[in-house]
Amino acid sequence: MTQVIELTGVTKRYDSGGTPALGPLDLGVAQGEALAVTGPSGSGKSTLLNLVAGLDKPTEGAVTVAGQRIDRLSEHELARFRRARIGMVFQFFNLLDDLTVTDNIQLPAQLTGTARRKTAARATELMELLGIARHAHVYPGQLSGGERQRVAVARALVNRPALLLADEPTGALDTASGHDVRELLVDLHRGGQTVVLVTHDMTLAEACASRTIQLVDGHLTLDSCAEPVR
Template sequence: MTAPASAVVELRAVDKTYGTPQNPLPVLRALDLRVATGEFVAVVGASGSGKSTLLNIVGCLDRPTAGHYLLVGEDVSRLDDVRLSHVRRTRIGFVFQSFHLVPHLTVEENVELPLFYNRIGRRERRARSAQILDRVGLGHRRTHMPNQLSGGECQRTAVARALVNRPSLLLADEPTGNLDSVTTREIMRLFTELHGAGCTIVMITHDLGVADVAGRRIRMRDGRIEHDDGSAAPAAAEGSCSAN
């Protein structure tokens, strides 16, 4: 069961049900989704439409109740915690609405966390975090604490952290939800640049203006994909989201 090499995400008839067996609460119903390498996908939909659950499953934070999920050709729908964690830290970068920086670690330490869990030595971690922070324009903020940063800077730190492992897939859950319009544009410009560099991005958003930046829009409703405007040609076909 191998997907075409160009698919980063391939969901096949994925169900996700919460609640008890007596009182099941289906969130995703027989969902199929294929995201090709280099695509920038925006997922929109009302709250409760299942888009966050979709993102959690795609991000290997959660496992589907039924169906299969192939990430870069590997079926990850039944992996145990150790392997799933490994997939998360090698394949996936997360950006969250409320940034989710560890408050008592400096900017560079936050960025280095994924490398730490990848057992990468201190010196290389420092070099790579410096490089990626320069890339997102935070080279001068390396030793600051998150509470000394503006919202936009926090989110750029989070993006740097998501990218530092050169993941196959960048996932963003309302990345601009807590930002004003100026910083929103700033972050979206960063995303566009990353996309341009070949990064595969799946982003949840409420903001249709933000969604327009993406090449492909998916609208969800009641755990199903209601509308998918189809795959646009990826900007470039590259395997991972690298810093450059």
């Protein structure tokens, strides 16, 4: 099965002589898999996500995403790769308040140079799929938290990314909105989207993920699809 993520001998240190924030770590994520990354605060979850997203580079080892060795790319190349191949969803949405829902969703496609008509059609498709078409011309500040997160998911998917990264996507939501976003992630996984979900919420992990790993002090201590890590 095609691997969307391959981490080989990856270590990340923020202090040259200090204890690694992550690793050494070997990890693969297959196409169509939904992986939940769990663990206590400071365990290395955000570091792992940042390495996979190309927002940071490993001190040692190789990070390959969608067939591309991203730790060797320049900052310009990384930005272009992220726009085309990775969708990202954040806890606090990161929408642009002065743009309408439609414009927020279309922005990543516009940055990759996709034709305007194609971009508009894709945004309309996603708004209908995610149940937010009626909000096409309103601004994020007029929406509930759950609706804003649906807009953020649509924006993340507009370029048909190989990988969707979700960082505590229900952390800022009330219970009902969190349930809606959880169901949305389940549906995306069922549709074949590869997802990596960082969360403290084990209910979310159990509902959305086909596989769960746990990090503690930068080390892999549990992989639900493998023998217990010792």
